[in-house]
Amino acid sequence: MARLHYYLNIFIFLLVSTSVNGQLIKSGEKLVFAGSYNMSGLMTQLAQVTLSTENVTTAKNTYLHLSCELSTYSKWDSFFKIRDIYESYVNPQTLRPSLYKRNIDEGGWTKKEKYVFKGNTVNSTSKRKNSLETQKTFTIGGSTQDVVSLLYKVRTIDLSKLTVGQTQSLMIVFDEKQIPVTLKFMGKETISAGNLGKKECYKLSIGAKTDALKGKDKNLIWLTADQKKIPVLLQFSIPVGTGKLTLTSATGI
């Protein structure tokens, strides 16, 4: 159970730390991925991950709601049911987050997190099953994103000008602390992109100052080499194994 939980966190973290776009992120976008995990040398389909965007309006503002949902396939539900939601409410123009929420239910083990962004300060609250709620306040840099909004922020980077081996540094907030993330451009490859057919993609290596990721250039993401920069494939290597996310459907892009 701990292994799965660990894997899922990394899975979300990686997915979310890899999105791109030279234009503003549109409301109504929906990307569906099949998540597989390497068990005893064989890739096993485990869960569906859905990334979606929509506008949310309050009395004073409009936000872009970025949502990342993870659900185990029905065949797994009776053994280990997972229903996770990671979401971020951001400024539609700057993608700067105002609110980040994480609600996870993994085989009955639950955790709720909330990060409220106020300028360079983050107020976080965290509540695990059968534990008291904890609160923390910490400062962040001006361009720090939460893990979900980072995915979309990356999609605004112009990757066409990068040369092989060139890196980009970013900062994210994860597990109530700020973590630096490095993206390294690895070149271009043509791969299958679900309903989009075969696509030429940018290949990026993700590095983060965390024990969660293993190996050099073993955590990779492929983004379509066009203006939309849709995440198509993601491979990851963590201390407890390897896995991948494969795009199966992209709509509203």
Next chain:
Amino acid sequence: MRNAYLILALFFTFLAVVFSFLPLDTIAFLPIGIAFSFSLLLLKKSIQSQKKLPKTLLFICGIITLFVVGKTVFVKDEIVEDTKFEKEKVEIKKEAQKELEEIENDLE
């Protein structure tokens, strides 16, 4: 030696049956393959009157192989509609909207 093969063949056949019913996809082929190998070795080491059991184990391996292949080919990976989860999502969204308004008021 025959006894060792017998125990291993029985153990891995049992494991293969269990794995084939779990949602482990093709991972079930691992114990099936091992069970098949030990059953073959058991068959080789058995005299004519002892061959019934290894043949039965090989037959079971064959059946569960078909079962696993059938599951892999015909059972689709899909998400079931989860009304509890859908309800929870709506509540989370409503809650978030209130929290966003609180943030706006705090920043004023």
